[in-house]
Amino acid sequence: xxxxxxxxxxxxxxxxxxxxxATDTATADVGVSGTVAKLCTLGTPTPAPVDVGQMANxxxxxxxxxxxxxxxxxxxPGSFCNFAGSAITVTATxxxxxxASAVEPGFAKAVNYTADVANWAAGxxxxxxxxxxxxxxxTASATGPTQPAPKVADLDVTLSNFTAPSDFxxxxxxxxxxxxxxxxxxxSGGD
Amino acid sequence: MKTSILAVAAVIAATxxxxxxxxxxxxxxxxxxxxxxxxxxxxTLPSDVIxxxxxxxxxxxxxxxxxxxxxxxxxxxxxxxxxxxxxxTMSVEAQRLVNTTFTTTPPAGFDRVVxxxxxxxxxxxxxxxxxxxxxxGSSVPVGMFTGDVKVTLSGSSSPTSGLLVAGDYSGQxxxxxxxSVTPAP
Numbered sequence: 001x002x003x004x005x006x007x008x009x010x011x012x013x014x015x016x017x018x019x020x021x022a023t024d025t026a027t028a029d030v031g032v033s034g035t036v037a038k039l040c041t042l043g044t045p046t047p048a049p050v051d052v053g054q055m056a057n058x059x060x061x062x063x064x065x066x067x068x069x070x071x072x073x074x075x076x077p078g079s080f081c082n083f084a085g086s087a088i089t090v091t092a093t094x095x096x097x098x099x100a101s102a103v104e105p106g107f108a109k110a111v112n113y114t115a116d117v118a119n120w121a122a123g124x125x126x127x128x129x130x131x132x133x134x135x136x137x138x139t140a141s142a143t144g145p146t147q148p149a150p151k152v153a154d155l156d157v158t159l160s161n162f163t164a165p166s167d168f169x170x171x172x173x174x175x176x177x178x179x180x181x182x183x184x185x186x187x188s189g190g191d
Numbered sequence: 192m193k194t195s196i197l198a199v200a201a202v203i204a205a206t207x208x209x210x211x212x213x214x215x216x217x218x219x220x221x222x223x224x225x226x227x228x229x230x231x232x233x234x235t236l237p238s239d240v241i242x243x244x245x246x247x248x249x250x251x252x253x254x255x256x257x258x259x260x261x262x263x264x265x266x267x268x269x270x271x272x273x274x275x276x277x278x279x280t281m282s283v284e285a286q287r288l289v290n291t292t293f294t295t296t297p298p299a300g301f302d303r304v305v306x307x308x309x310x311x312x313x314x315x316x317x318x319x320x321x322x323x324x325x326x327x328g329s330s331v332p333v334g335m336f337t338g339d340v341k342v343t344l345s346g347s348s349s350p351t352s353g354l355l356v357a358g359d360y361s362g363q364x365x366x367x368x369x370x371s372v373t374p375a376p
Contacts, residue, residue, distance in 0.1 A: 024231040028270045030342045030364040032263070032288055034243035034305070038357040039256050082247070082256055082301065083357035084293070150293075150356050152300040 040086060040183045043077035043154065050074060050159060055095075055111055056170045064169040066111060071160035079120075079183060080152035087125075087146050087186045088155070090117045094131035094138040095162075095177035108133040108168035114161040115179045119153050121145035129177075133165040138177075146186050157181060230276035230370035234340070239268040241344070246288075246305060247355045256354040263288075263307050263347035270366060272313070273337035278371040283318045283342070284327035285309035285364055292358035302349035303356045309364040313340040318366075321346070327367065340366055 050072045057067045097109035110131035117125040125144025131137060157179060164170055243262040248254045290303035297303045306322045314336035320328030342364050349355060 024229060024233070024370055026232040026234045026237070026272055026368045028234040028237040028272065028340065028366045028368075030238070030268045030270070030309075030366070031240040032243065032266075032307075032344070032362045032364060033240070034246040034262060034288060034360045036247045036290070036355045036357050036360065037245055039247065041251055041255055078253075080256060080300070080354055082354050149298050150301045150354070151298060152354060 036082065038081075038083045038185065040079075040081040040185075042079045042181060042183055043075070045074045045076055045157070048074055052095075052159075052162070055162070055175065065167055066162060066164040066170060069162040071158055074157040074159075074179075076155040076157065076181065078152065079155045080150070081147065081183060081185075082150050083185070084149050085146060085186050086120075086151070086184060087143055088117050088120050089141060089143045089182040089184075090115050090125045090127050090157075091139060091141040091180040091182070092127050092129050093178040094129035094135075095175040096131060096135040096138050097171055097173045097175050099171065099173040103134050103171055106168055107171050108164045108166065109171045109173075109175075110135045110138060110165055111170070111175060111177075112161075112163050112165065113159050113177070116158045116160070117144065117181055118156045118158065120151065120155060120183070121147040128161065131165060133168050143187075155181065155183075228275065230274075230278070232272065232274040232276075232279055232368035232370050234270060234272035234366075234368070236269075236271035239270060239342075241266045241268055246360060257352065258302075258305060258347065258349045258355060260347045263305070263344050266344045268342050270340040270342065271338065272340050272368055274333060274335060274368050274370055276370050277334050279333050279335065280330040280369045280371055281311060281313055281316060281318045281333040281340075282327045282330040282367050282369070283309050283311040283320045283364060284367075285320045285322040285344075286362045287322035288360040288362035290356050290358040291361050293356045297353075297356050300351075300353050301356050302351055302353045303358075304350055305355070305360060305362070306346075306348050306350070307344050307362075308346040310343045310345065311340055311364075311366045312343070313338070313368075322362065327365070330369065333368065340368075342366060 092115040095111040112129040114128040127142035248259045288305040310319045316333045
């Protein structure tokens with residue numbers, strides 16, 4: 001009987017073939033996600049408050065009537081919205097005498113003005129108050145154009161065009177008004 | 192002559208005895224069995240999610256709207272896997288978080304990308320990569336192991352340290368285990 005050697009060889013066991021095929025790479029993933037909420041911020045108004053000083057002429061042809069009041073500018077530095085589609089709404093309240101007494105004919109206890117907020121969109125947000133001589137209906141509001149991109153800017157609020165209703169004589173006393181600037185998403189559309 | 196006859200007889204006897212001797216000799220057949228185990232790596236827990244939530248700082252201070260790095264830094268997730276060869280390597284690729292809802296170039300002062308560093312740790316080996324540059328970081332030897340592959344985030348930042356554009360941000364960390372080629376025995 002002849003001695004018989006029977007060898008079984010697995011092809012994968014051949015040196016040089018087996019290890020070259022060992023490319024069983026494994027990949028795993030960790031998804032990372034987050035959100036950034038829509039945010040608008042207005043810088044601190046500088047200077048504020050605004051004191052326009054004496055508003056009536058104390059001599060001359062227009063004595064007792066409103067004098068020329070130089071425009072005032074207040075800056076809101078570093079104001080921003082981090083999304084597209086924002087707008088400014090400015091609400092102005094006329095300067096009205098803090099004296100609640102009724103005014104006599106020929107007199108006014110209110111001073112109107114124009115508030116303009118610039119440097120946000122293509123145009124300004126502008127409103128002019130239209131208070132009556134007696135101080136009625138002192139508040140007006142307007143919304144400016146839409147800013148189509150995220151933006152950071154120094155907003156300039158300019159107060160100008162100070163007038164008295166019917167150019168009446170101004171009653172004596174302290175007057176106060178208010179300008180509110182609102183920066184946020186447009187009412188419709190906008191991102 | 193007598194001697195000669197004996198000699199012949201002895202030869203015959205020897206010849207006659209030969210078949211008996213052949214019956215006691217062993218014969219061996221051999222079957223050799225070979226096999227192999229290829230170098231291999233596998234993840235048994237191949238995915239996880241880090242939801243970092245709001246990424247920007249709140250409030251109204253000077254940093255409001257900018258990246259809150261605490262939301263990403265220190266985040267960890269643990270995957271699980273194994274490699275059966277001593278030459279296995281590991282690499283990690285950090286893919287930056289990108290705003291998926293605002294896809295155009297942001298205006299000056301804003302960022303829509305958040306970068307970070309990802310570190311994968313397995314078998315006491317650390318592989319790292321920063322998302323600032325594309326592609327995976329350098330491979331490190333990880334060897335034969337089975338168990339945790341810990342992924343940690345650190346060093347988050349935005350390109351200009353600017354305000355983050357509002358929206359949803361998404362990125363990912365890819366960890367790759369490569370068996371490599373072991374030397375032939």
